[in-house]
Amino acid sequence: MLISEIKTKHILTHSKVPGLGYSINPYVGCQHACVYCYARFMRRFTSHDEPWGQFVDAKINSIDAFDQDILKVKSGEGAFIASATDAYQPVERKYKLTRSLLERIADAPLDLCRNGFAVSILTKSDLVLRDLDLLKRLEQVSVGFSIAMTNETVCRLFEPRCSPIRQRLAALKILRDAGIRTYAFISPILPGITDLPAIFAALEGVVEYVCGETLNMRCGNLADVTKAVSLLNEDLTPAFERNIRSRSYWKMVEREFYELAKKHAIPVHNFFHHITGTSEQTY
Numbered sequence: 189m190l191i192s193e194i195k196t197k198h199i200l201t202h203s204k205v206p207g208l209g210y211s212i213n214p215y216v217g218c219q220h221a222c223v224y225c226y227a228r229f230m231r232r233f234t235s236h237d238e239p240w241g242q243f244v245d246a247k248i249n250s251i252d253a254f255d256q257d258i259l260k261v262k263s264g265e266g267a268f269i270a271s272a273t274d275a276y277q278p279v280e281r282k283y284k285l286t287r288s289l290l291e292r293i294a295d296a297p298l299d300l301c302r303n304g305f306a307v308s309i310l311t312k313s314d315l316v317l318r319d320l321d322l323l324k325r326l327e328q329v330s331v332g333f334s335i336a337m338t339n340e341t342v343c344r345l346f347e348p349r350c351s352p353i354r355q356r357l358a359a360l361k362i363l364r365d366a367g368i369r370t371y372a373f374i375s376p377i378l379p380g381i382t383d384l385p386a387i388f389a390a391l392e393g394v395v396e397y398v399c400g401e402t403l404n405m406r407c408g409n410l411a412d413v414t415k416a417v418s419l420l421n422e423d424l425t426p427a428f429e430r431n432i433r434s435r436s437y438w439k440m441v442e443r444e445f446y447e448l449a450k451k452h453a454i455p456v457h458n459f460f461h462h463i464t465g466t467s468e469q470t471y
C-alpha cells in the first residue's frame with residue numbers, strides 16, 4: 189500500500205448530490221479496495237500505476253484549503269463526505285483529516301451550521317464513531333453506511349477491507365441512539381448477490397431513510413465484478429450477466445425495493461439507476 193502526502197487547491201468541490209452543493213474528499217484513492225468501486229476513475233487524475241485500492245494520497249493541507257473555500261459557500265449549502273473515497277478508511281486513523289474538517293465545520297467562525305451548512309457522511313467504516321463527539325455538535329448532520337450484502341463471506345469478497353456488516357449495523361444503532369440522523373445506501377445492488385429482504389430486515393430501527401443504487405459501470409469495473417460473482421458461485425454468472433443491463437429486471441428490483449421499504453416503514457429518498465454503462469437512467 190503506497191501512502192503519499194499531497195497538497196490540494198480546493199477541498200470543497202461542486203457536487204450534484206441532491207440538497208448539497210459540495211463534496212469533500214480528504215483523500216485520493218481508497219484502501220477499502222471494493223471490487224465494484226466506481227471511484228477508480230480518479231486514478232486518471234493521479235500519476236499512480238498501482239491498482240485501485242493500493243494507493244492513497246492524503247491531502248495534508250485540507251484545513252488550509254477549507255478555510256479558503258468556505259469563504260465562497262452560500263447560506264443553505266452543504267457538503268457530502270465523501271464522493272470519491274472513504275473519509276474513514278484506515279489511513280484516517282493517522283492523518284485525522286476528516287476529523288479536523290469536522291472540527292472546523294463545528295467551530296466555523298461564520299456560524300455556518302446555524303446558517304444551514306448541512307453535512308452528510310457516507311462510509312463503510314465504523315471509525316466514524318471516533319468522531320461522535322463532533323457529530324453531536326453539528327446542527328445538520330446525517331451519517332450513512334453503504335450496505336450491499338448481509339453475508340460476511342460475500343462482503344469479504346466484494347469489500348475486502350471495509351468494516352464487517354455487523355459492525356456497520358452496530359454503528360448505525362449507536363449513532364441513531366445518540367440522536368444522529370442515519371441512513372443506509374443500499375449500493376451497488378448486484379443481481380443474485382444483494383439480498384434486499386435481508387438488508388431491509390437488518391435496517392429496521394437503525395436508519396431514518398434509505399437510498400438505493402444499481403451498479404455504476406461507467407468506470408470499467410464490470411469485468412472485475414463479474415469475476416467476483418463467478419468466484420463466489422459460477423452458477424450465478426449467467427443470470428448476473430443477463431440481468432445487469434436488463435431494464436425489465438431493474439424495474440422489478442425497484443418495485444421490490446419500494447415494497448420492502450413500505451413493509452419496514454423506512455422512507456426511500458432516492459433510487460439511482462445506471463443500467464446502460466454509458467449514461468444514467470431514471471425511470
Ligand code: SF4
Nearest residue numbers: 218220221222225273
Ligand atoms: S469504500 Fe467507497 S471509495 Fe472506497 S473502495 Fe469502496 S466503494 Fe470505493
